[in-house]
Amino acid sequence: MKRIFIGLVCVLLIGHLVQSQSIYSFQGLGSLNHQGMPNNVGNGEVGIGSPTIWHINTQNPANLIYNTFSTFQLGIVVDRRQFSGEDLSGEATEGGLRFLGYAFPILPGKWSSSFGILPYSSVSYNTFSEGEVIGSGGTVNQISDNRGEGGLTNFYWSNGFKIMDKFLVGVRTNYTFGSILKTSTISIGGEDLPTSNVTYEELEAYSDVNFLFGIGYRHTLTEKSFVNFGATFSPRSPLNGTSELSLIRLSGSGSELETIEVGSTDITFDLPRTYGIGVSYQKLNHYMIGMDMEAQAWGNAGSGNTLYNNSLKISLGGELTPDFDNVNSYWKRVKYSGGLNYHKLPYIVNNQALTDFGINFGASLPVSGYSSLDLAFKWGQLGETTNGLIKETYYKVVIGATINDRWFIKRKYD
Structure with missing residues (x-):
């Protein structure tokens, strides 16, 4: 067990958090990532x-x-996307570490704690355009190459408490940090005009603390069947950072001639107020079906005069273990899962709101003790091909590991 734990930590130290390669990640803080586990x-x-x-x-x-x-949970994800639009097609694949967390009881049944890292947002795009400079009579052309990379990560510390027989409360403290680098290289030239290349480079770096509060309630129907309720709330929170802008003059061949540091300014991006509710019906170690709704007040968030939509996410899913105690059939002890989700995103492109729809499947394969190998797959579509937009069809494959053990308990007998 110790060797496994050390090996997983080494994967974190030498790996990197996976970045989504969505073309729409140029908006705001980038593509917003699901804050759950595999x-x-x-x-x-x-x-x-x-x-x-x-x-x-x-x-x-x-x-x-x-x-x-x-x-202890860890997971990696492989994200493959296909892009389609008016006279446009392409594809991209990226992958890497995505999930890492550790949870443990402090006072069993009364107080449990957890800490780990989860990517909050991802930026990874590369767009290219060319055309005539207006007013030049077709003699001068302009080429723009826009790129972005980076994202923000949540280092979280969560605590859950039972304050009455069936009533639970909890708080998750997030230290959100990271940087986003955006570059735009513009080339202007023509038949009688030498090519001029300029790169605008903007580096945004953020770090701040924010909170998520939660409550839970379990209503017992029978000895092994329950109805669970949950709700979460995150207040509007400023995310403070700095922005550094540089101008880089390039030669016709692309080599750097001069770099001008324009300066650094303090910036703030307001994270939205968030409300979430969830309900599930559960038969212990047999099946569960649940539904979540989460709304975010992006209309009053963001930075500057940029407009965002209030977002809404609806998720429906369930799990089934055919026979948890069956010692003769391994596949009857496997936990199978599935679900779907619809997400109205906060970002607006060409005066149109973006939507994301996904269908999910998964399985938790039992291994030694109470541990498991967690597999998941998601097929989804983001955006559309009308109104000058681009449709992304994506496939995500998740491979995770869960190690359950009773650590920090002193043995009474050797």
């Missing part, structure tokens, strides 16, 4: 009102109280 990806990304004792709940900190084991 098992949540498999069940449609529900988790606010769906507690589990086998995995870490990062969506509602109140549900951590059900983690009676010391639980």
Whole structure:
């Protein structure tokens, strides 16, 4: 167990957090990432009102109280996208570390804690355009090459508490940090005009603290069947940072001639007020079906005069374990999951709101003890091909590992 734990930590130290390669990640802070674990990806990304004792709940900190084991989770994701639009097509594939968390009971049944890292947003795009300079009579052309990379990461610390027999509360503290580098290279030239190249480079770096609060309630129907309720709230929170702008003159061959540091300014991006509710019906170690709704008040968030939509995400999913105690059939002990989700994104492109729809599947394969190998797959579509937009069809494959054990407990007998 110790060798496995050390090996997983080494993967974190030498790896990198996966970045989404969405062409729409030029907006705001980039593509916003789901804040759940690999098992949540498999069940449609529900988790606010769906507690589990086998995995870490990062969506509602109140549900951590059900983690009676010391639980370590890690996962990687491979993201493949196909782009289509008017006279446009392309594809891209990226992958890497995506999930890392550790949860443990402090006072079993009364107080559990968790910490880890989850990517909050991802920026990875490259757009290219060319055309005539207006007013030049077709003698001068302009080429623009726009690129962006980076993103923000949440280092979180969550705590869940049972304050009454069935009532739970929790708080997740996020330290959100990271940087976003955007460059735009403009080339202007013509038949009787030498080519002039200029690169505008902007580096935004953010770091600040924000909070997510959660509550949970379980209503017992029978000894092994329950109805669970959950709710989360995150207040509007400023994310402070700095912006550095540079101008770079390039030769016709692309080599750097001169760099002008324009200067550094303080910037603030207001993270939106967020409300979430969830409900699930659960038969212990057999099946669960749940639904989440999450709304974000982006209309009053962001920075400057940029306009955003209030966003809404609806997730529906479930899990099924055919026979948890069956010692003769391995596949009957596997937990199968599936679900779907619809997300109205906050970003507006060409005066049109973006939507993201996904269908999810997953399985948790039991291994030694109470640990598991967690697999998930998501097929989704983002955007559309009308109104000058681009449709992204994407496929995500998630491979995760969950280690459950009773650590930090002194043995009474050797």
